[in-house]
C-alpha cells in the first residue's frame with residue numbers, strides 16, 4: 001500500500017494525477033467547495049485566539065494540492081491575527097504543487113518536510129489534517145477460528161499478478177504500560193466471549209503508521225490542539241459483523257472496489273481510521289480528548305457560533321448545497337468525524 005500510494009515515480013499520490021474532485025476519483029470536504037475551509041477558519045481562529053500575537057503555529061498535514069490552506073487563509077476572520085501557516089509535507093513534488101497554488105495567497109505559508117524542522121521546545125498552536133490518516137498504509141489481519149488466533153495477510157507475487165498470502169501470526173503489541181500499542185503491527189487481545197464467536201476469516205485493517213504519525217504529532221505538541229477529520233470507526237465497531245471483510249478498498253473514477261490489486265498507482269487505496277487507536281495513542285502521550293463527534297455536529301456548532309454582526313454570516317447565498325454535502329447523513333455528515341485532543 002505504501003508503494004502503491006507513495007512510490008516516488010509510480011505512486012498514486014506522486015505520479016501527477018489529480019485524484020480529488022469531480023474529474024478525479026473521490027470527493028473530500030475540501031473539493032465540495034470553499035465552505036469547509038471558511039468554517040474551519042472560524043474554528044481555528046478561535047482556537048488560536050488565546051495566543052494573541054505570540055506567533056502560534058497552524059500546521060496542516062496531508063494538504064494535498066494546498067486547496068484547504070487557500071480556502072482557510074482566504075476566509076481568515078479579519079478581527080483575528082493571521083496565523084503562521086505551515087504545511088507539513090514530506091513529498092518534494094507535492095510541496096512544489098502546493099507552492100504553485102498558494103503563490104498568490106495574501107498570507108505567507110511555510111513548508112516543513114518533517115517534524116525535525118520544528119522548534120525543539122515543541123509546538124504551540126494547532127496541528128490539523130483532513131483525510132490524512134485513512135491514506136496511510138495498513139496491516140491486514142484475519143482471524144483463524146480453529147486455531148483461535150490472528151494471522152496476517154501479506155501480498156505475494158504469483159504468475160498472474162498479486163495474491164493474498166498468509167503470514168505467521170503477528171506478535172502481540174503490548175506497550176510499556178501493559179496497554180495495547182497501536183503503533184505495532186498487531187491486534188489487541190480479544191475478550192474470551194468474542195474469541196468464541198468471531199467467524200473464521202474475519203478481517204481487520206489496522207494502520208500502525210497512522211498511530212505512529214499521531215504519536216509523533218502528540219509528542220511535539222507543547223500547547224494547543226491536535227485535530228483530524230476523517231471517516232473511521234472505533235475498535236469495537238471494527239469488530240461488528242457488518243465489518244467482517246475489513247475496510248480496505250480502492251477508489252477510481254468515483255467507483256469503490258474491493259480489488260485493491262487492480263490499477264496499481266492509478267487508483268486510491270484507503271482504510272477507515274481507527275479512532276480508538278488515535279485517542280489512546282494521544283492520551284498515552286499526555287493529551288486530553290476534547291472533541292469526538294460527527295462532522296455534521298462539529299460544523300453545525302461552528303455555524304451556530306458565527307456572528308453576522310462582525311461580518312461572519314452563517315450561510316451565504318449559494319452555499320446551501322455545500323452545506324448539505326458536508327453535513328447530510330447520506331453524504332459526509334455522519335461517516336466523517338472529528339477527533340480533537342489538546343495539550344496540556
Ligand SMILES: C[S@@+](CC[C@H](N)C(=O)[O-])C[C@H]1O[C@@H](n2cnc3c(N)ncnc32)[C@H](O)[C@@H]1O
Pocket residue numbers: 013020028029030031061062063064065068088089090091094129130131132135136213
Ligand atoms: C486523501 S488526500 C487528502 C486531501 C486533502 N487533505 C483534502 O481534504 O482534500 C491524502 C493526502 O495525504 C498525503 N500524505 C500521506 N502521508 C502523509 C504524511 N506522512 N505527511 C503529510 N501528508 C501525507 C498524501 O500525499 C495525500 O496528498
